[in-house]
Amino acid sequence: MNSKTWLLAFPACFLVVAAMSLVPWSHAQEEQSLRPAAAFKSIENEEERSLALFQEAGKVIQHPRCVNCHPATDRPLQGANMQPHQPPVFRGNGGMGLPGMHCTTCHSAENISVVGQAETIKSIPGHPAWHLAPIEMAWEGKSLGQICQQIKDPDRNGNMTIDELVEHMAHDELVGWGWNPGAGREPAPGTQEEFGKLIKAWVETGAVCPR
């Protein structure tokens, strides 16, 4: 490529890169935020409002930060693409791993930054309560409607009442890890407070589930 061609190529490349960076940015902004519960008051029909509230909360519930630890098998998932966990680890007692490979072999009480690694690996996730959700709480591969029925069912939600479910979603600290997942990991959309308010408003409007 001669110098004249370079002069033409540079501005063209710049425009393409700039355009590419704008499109995913706006998409990501929408995906990364939650509409506040109050924004749904304009929906007059209560059943429709309840449904809309849960669908908004579903952006969190179906996010990889949540589903990765609600797998359909005994093996957790990891990453934004929800691939099987490496190394291959399995549920074990209380979702804490099997003897010799408990979660705590690698996961700590906090997210641990790593250095000198590939750009795609910034930290090892951790939390004091790090463990898998019980198999009856598996969400992987389920529709939002199926998950909705599941989290209302005491046999499949850890025997929680609907009020306890609201409390769990709004204040449980391991749930809260989803918004503080450590460097290199996309947090769940919005904040736990916003999410808790959506769930509370959903319950107050009849806890209607998508079909």
Added chain:
Amino acid sequence: MVTFTLNGTERTFNGDPDTPLLWVIRDFEKLTGTKYGCGIAQCGACTIHLDGMPRRSCVTPISMIEGSDVVTIEGISGKEAEAIKTAWAAIDVPQCGYCQSGQIMSAVALLQMVPKPTDDDINSAMTGNICRCATYHRIRAAIHAAANSMEG
């Protein structure tokens, strides 16, 4: 300053609290049996025992282990460790040997938790210890041999 026990002796560390335990063990304590493999808890070469449980030292900041008991390959002892050591030598498990201290630390921990492990138990416990020489078949045989030797 962090104070901890290393192979039965009280030690202190005054450096950066984010320093991984692995580098405290190797660079400051000069115990080089524990190896660096990947730095992200994917290979198991850096496995030590932290308060009696296997732990990847490469992802363990020294600030995390205040008051803890750390045991490395140089300090591992007890009937399970003796049985593993004897079986490892008898079956001649290592090839290049780089991963073996991590393999042994995981194998000893397994026998401490499950004295008579099945193949599935061994697969589950050793799955995080990678061996580029693929000595897995000898590792499995040596763990079974060690378990059998402890029975008698």
